[in-house]
Amino acid sequence: MTRQGSVLIVVVWAIMLLSLLAAGLGSRQVFALSVVQRVEQELQSFYLARAAVQQAVTALQHDPTAKVDGLHESWSDDPSFANHPFGPGAYTIGKAMMQRGVSTMRYGLVDEERKLNLNTVSP
Numbered sequence: 483m484t485r486q487g488s489v490l491i492v493v494v495w496a497i498m499l500l501s502l503l504a505a506g507l508g509s510r511q512v513f514a515l516s517v518v519q520r521v522e523q524e525l526q527s528f529y530l531a532r533a534a535v536q537q538a539v540t541a542l543q544h545d546p547t548a549k550v551d552g553l554h555e556s557w558s559d560d561p562s563f564a565n566h567p568f569g570p571g572a573y574t575i576g577k578a579m580m581q582r583g584v585s586t587m588r589y590g591l592v593d594e595e596r597k598l599n600l601n602t603v604s605p
Contacts, residue, residue: 526569526570526571527571529569530568530569530572530573531573533568533573534573534575537563537566537575538575538591541557541560541563541591542557545557551593557590558588558590558591558592558593559588560589560590562589563576563589563590563591564589575589576590577590577592
């Protein structure tokens with residue numbers, strides 16, 4: 483009679499140990515999956531940024547007035563820089579500008595000289 487009860491206890495313990503093992507393996511797999519998803523997103527972001535840089539370089543290479551830069555250059559204000567699809571995502575090259583208290587978005591590149599006037603900087 484006691485032998486039948488001990489088999490039941492051994493089976494319950496075995497099921498409990500297998501359940502703990504399955505839960506441990508499941509949590510490790512969920513962690514591994516989240517790491518893989520983060521690496522995939524990082525790789526997609528890298529290639530989106532690289533595509534944006536390549537588009538900017540191409541725009542500057544095709545600049546007809548490469549010796550002189552102005553506010554109305556084709557690379558300075560061009561809607562084709564907005565929401566450019568690439569693979570599973572999209573990128574935008576632009577800048578937010580504040581004019582008379584209103585924020586507007588201009589799409590394109592910004593030359594470094596526009597950021598800092600070298601003629602008025604102290605030595």
